[in-house]
Amino acid sequence: MAEIVGAYFTSHVPAIGGAIHRGDQQTPYWKPFFDGFPKVHEWLAEVKPDVAVVFNNDHGLNFFLDKLPTFAVGAAAEYSNADEGWGLPLYKPFTGHPELSWHIIEQLVGDEFDITTCQEMKVDHALSIPFELAWPDAAAWPVKLVPIHINTVQHPLPSAKRCLAMGRSVHRALASWTGAERIVVIGTGGLSHQLDGKRAGFINPDYDRFCMDHLASDPDALTGHSIREMVRLAGTQGVEILNWIAARGALGECAREIHRNYHIPISNTAAATMLLETA
């Protein structure tokens, strides 16, 4: 039987990739953020996952506004990063797990989630940066990937309640998978930040703390706000917390927090990193 070893959550700000590329991890600006990762490395070395199911949002690399799915599940044998417009060095490619992807897709559609399936999918910094942070010295990623995309770009966005339910459906799929895989669930993005408009630079530590405090013990508490309220509380891009909420659903019913790091600011963002285990 497959085992869900736990869940890892982190911000995915593009500037983190620049800091890694320059080797700035120990500089005063970046150290408080990167200090959250030795514990992540230790934990991953201990639980040894070989598959990652990752909830993230595309930022205009794979999807354009011509066709923008609300939820999309990758079912490719491999995934690669590409130039996101900034000419930065490309991140390493990923090996997929199409059999598990299709098993998850069967469960999701069976549970009446009308998702999009993608046999080709480019992945952007939202996926690559959490991997770079988790396995900084890996020549190749030690886990196979199942990426699940949530639209956080174009409103209407799926509600937090719907994202949690979608994640719980993914959990049912993982729980019934008969392989021997050790699965880590990953949620990326957030926390509070706003890039656009006159309120650019908005950060809300109180709301972030509310989310982090309830993520393990009571994720349903995070579904009490409408998307518009979430934008008000977390900023226009802070709604990426939807990825965390879905990932929390995929972890299973009971969970306990084993690690948290929170730092303001990284770029324009309140950056957070958490680890949860099933309880």
Added chain:
Amino acid sequence: MTQTDRDIPIPGTTLFDGAAAAKGYALNAMCYSFNEAANREKFRADEDAYCTRFGLSAEQRAAIANRDVLGMLAAGGNIYYLAKFAGILGLNVQDVGALQTGMSVDAFKQMLLDQAPRSAAQKQEA
């Protein structure tokens, strides 16, 4: 709740909804093309011709020409796509934040720092 919720404006914030996505389609399509280095070069070589090729509206062309980020947003630009245009200009998100808020980049960065919860000791020093 939904009705009331929709009626309460969020200060300094516009949601990128269907109306914005329709209005901004050409502008965002152009910015999406900047994922390719060759297209970034074509834009640099002849901005006007490149905007014409994507069918930008007069409002969108003016905002691009004036590097007017709030104008691009008002013309339906989405910040994730506009970030690719900002990259051509060598601007990061703090620069873009400063442009939108009318602050200097240093003041914008300080504003970000000032939002961090401070310990009692830090408050004492301040």
